[in-house]
Amino acid sequence: MKIVVCLKQVPAKDAPLRLTADGGGIREDVGYEMNEPDAYALEEGLRLKEAGGGEVVALTLGPERAAQVLREALAKGADRALHLVAPAGAALDAAATAAALCAALQRDSGGGFDLALTGLQSDDMGYAQTGVLLAERLGLPHATIIMQIEPQPAGGDGARIKAKRELEGGYFQWLDIPLPAVLTIQSGINKLRYATLLGIKQAKNKPLARIPLEELGVDAGANRQRMLRLFIPQKTKQTVMLEGPAAQIAGQLFEHLRTAHLLPNS
Amino acid sequence: MNDELRPTALVFLEQRGGQLVPAALEALAAAQQLSAAAGLKVEAAVLGNAEETAAAASQAAAFRVEKLWMARHARLSPYVAEAYIEAAGALLARALPQWVFFCHSYQTRDYAPRLADRAGRELLGDVTALRREEGGLICSRPMYQGKLAAEFVSTLPPPLFLSLQIGAFSAEGLERAPAAAPVEALEPEISAPRVHPGEPFREARQAVDLGQAGKIVAVGRGIREEKNIELARQLAELLGAELAASRPICDNGWLPMDRQVGSSGQTVAPRLYLALGISGAIQHLVGMKASRTVVAINKDAAAPIFEAADIGAVGDLFEIVPALIAALKARA
Numbered sequence: 001m002k003i004v005v006c007l008k009q010v011p012a013k014d015a016p017l018r019l020t021a022d023g024g025g026i027r028e029d030v031g032y033e034m035n036e037p038d039a040y041a042l043e044e045g046l047r048l049k050e051a052g053g054g055e056v057v058a059l060t061l062g063p064e065r066a067a068q069v070l071r072e073a074l075a076k077g078a079d080r081a082l083h084l085v086a087p088a089g090a091a092l093d094a095a096a097t098a099a100a101l102c103a104a105l106q107r108d109s110g111g112g113f114d115l116a117l118t119g120l121q122s123d124d125m126g127y128a129q130t131g132v133l134l135a136e137r138l139g140l141p142h143a144t145i146i147m148q149i150e151p152q153p154a155g156g157d158g159a160r161i162k163a164k165r166e167l168e169g170g171y172f173q174w175l176d177i178p179l180p181a182v183l184t185i186q187s188g189i190n191k192l193r194y195a196t197l198l199g200i201k202q203a204k205n206k207p208l209a210r211i212p213l214e215e216l217g218v219d220a221g222a223n224r225q226r227m228l229r230l231f232i233p234q235k236t237k238q239t240v241m242l243e244g245p246a247a248q249i250a251g252q253l254f255e256h257l258r259t260a261h262l263l264p265n266s
Numbered sequence: 267m268n269d270e271l272r273p274t275a276l277v278f279l280e281q282r283g284g285q286l287v288p289a290a291l292e293a294l295a296a297a298q299q300l301s302a303a304a305g306l307k308v309e310a311a312v313l314g315n316a317e318e319t320a321a322a323a324s325q326a327a328a329f330r331v332e333k334l335w336m337a338r339h340a341r342l343s344p345y346v347a348e349a350y351i352e353a354a355g356a357l358l359a360r361a362l363p364q365w366v367f368f369c370h371s372y373q374t375r376d377y378a379p380r381l382a383d384r385a386g387r388e389l390l391g392d393v394t395a396l397r398r399e400e401g402g403l404i405c406s407r408p409m410y411q412g413k414l415a416a417e418f419v420s421t422l423p424p425p426l427f428l429s430l431q432i433g434a435f436s437a438e439g440l441e442r443a444p445a446a447a448p449v450e451a452l453e454p455e456i457s458a459p460r461v462h463p464g465e466p467f468r469e470a471r472q473a474v475d476l477g478q479a480g481k482i483v484a485v486g487r488g489i490r491e492e493k494n495i496e497l498a499r500q501l502a503e504l505l506g507a508e509l510a511a512s513r514p515i516c517d518n519g520w521l522p523m524d525r526q527v528g529s530s531g532q533t534v535a536p537r538l539y540l541a542l543g544i545s546g547a548i549q550h551l552v553g554m555k556a557s558r559t560v561v562a563i564n565k566d567a568a569a570p571i572f573e574a575a576d577i578g579a580v581g582d583l584f585e586i587v588p589a590l591i592a593a594l595k596a597r598a
Contacts, residue, residue: 174464188517224388250589
């Protein structure tokens with residue numbers, strides 16, 4: 001199976017985010033990491049390849065720094081990587097991103113693949129649309145929020161998989177999907193691996209292609225939605241903040257719970 | 267396309283088994299509130315098989331809409347994206363609204379982006395607030411897991427596709443109808459979907475109904491290690507509370523899945539919700555923000571959980587919780 005995994009580099013989970021002076025973005029002097037749901041998509045792709053053979057291609061769209069997530073993917077076992085290089089500061093919306101990924105996949109070795117995987121959403125923009133729109137642009141079936149993938153024995157109507165989709169409120173649904181298809185992966189679908197030292201060493205010799213966006217004929221400024229401003233959300237609730245050493249905080253909290261009759265038998 | 271559109275706003279009312287989901291009514295209320303000032307009439311639409319659409323339409327009849335659209339077909343049940351996109355597309359081609367509203371459910375996230383893309387538009391998703399200005403609607407939505415928010419506009423002419431975050435708009439102001447609105451039922455052509463959907467199911471009988479719990483102590487990533495869950499368990503026992511968790515804790519297997527609070531787990535509304543080391547990603551907040559008193563302990567002062575908290579403490583839970591446990595024991 002040829003599996004493409006779309007990865008995004010996002011600010012690290014605990015990074016202190018600060019707005020730029022013009023309020024148009026966040027300051028870039030923070031740590032970055034692979035978007036968590038994408039890391040699960042990568043792991044799922046690697047496991048499918050290990051079980052059934054094939055190739056895993058890691059694909060990202062982002063500025064120069066985003067190459068780091070591709071190096072990480074190669075170190076974990078991806079066979080090769082494609083970096084769609086966006087100009088620094090460019091912020092493509094989901095439709096523009098999907099258009100670029102689609103153009104790159106159609107160009108890459110004749111456009112053929114069996115499965116494209118990505119995380120269900122990014123921890124930065126959180127559009128939760130890129131994978132779905134990629135499927136639309138490629139004319140392929142898709143499924144979102146996938147918790148399990150089971151390749152099926154090849155039948156008369158071509159290769160198919162079964163995928164378990166998460167619904168709300170603890171419900172699930174099995175889908176029977178013909179390949180090629182695009183799936184968006186939920187965090188927790190598997191256990192993530194760490195890159196080994198050997199993997200990191202081998203990654204240096206794996207192909208990592210750089211493709212500037214303009215080479216794909218994609219206009220990084222042609223967004224369908226435009227951000228007017230980024231801001232720190234206003235508090236809508238009055239929060240009583242407890243301060244001081246831990247023992248003092250615990251004491252105040254105990255008093256709050258007591259007066260609100262939230263202690264047992266009160 | 268613009269001048270062909272009718273002066274209407276269309277709300278897709280999501281149904282499950284013929285039952286309108288609560289968030290559908292929130293979207294309808296928001297549409298009612300915004301549309302009058304914009305000179306638009308509100309219409310609603312339900313999709314499903316014949317039984318589902320009939321049941322959903324009879325519930326929708328209670329609310330003020332100019333018209334209720336139905337798209338019904340056996341292939342719309344169980345839900346599958348391809349069939350929904352075709353049915354909703356056929357309905358839009360007839361209803362020709364300026365604004366198209368959805369609730370930001372898993373189902374909307376699954377099909378509405380493709381539906382909008384086929385109309386040459388993009389879905390503005392997860393909207394938490396809307397205001398009208400010269401030239402269109404300005405949408406607020408969370409960014410960076412709720413640590414920041416942003417205002418967005420569409421760069422394209424109508425139709426505008428919006429999905430509203432669950433719980434962000436109140437259904438309380440929903441206008442009721444003196445009489446049921448006229449219904450227009452479509453039976454669109456729907457091709458055989460490539461994806462074959464199974465019936466929704468529940469994994470196992472849920473052992474714990476957190477929805478009924480009066481008090482909950484919930485743990486998140488900040489608990490750091492599986493063995494530290496014991497600390498939260500001790501606190502929960504002393505408070506007479508149920509133990510719960512955010513998604514990553516259950517993903518790690520540190521607590522069973524039926525202890526998970528959030529959009530993919532249980533929705534809770536206890537008298538006390540004590541969040542230990544939970545950052546408060548939106549998927550978690552939607553599951554607990556109806557709690558009466560929320561107490562949050564987190565080392566990160568910028569954690570979004572504090573937005574939902576009545577009482578907050580920025581500090582080390584491994585110091586504060588043992589001190590609280592000691593105070594509770596001293597009382598007993």
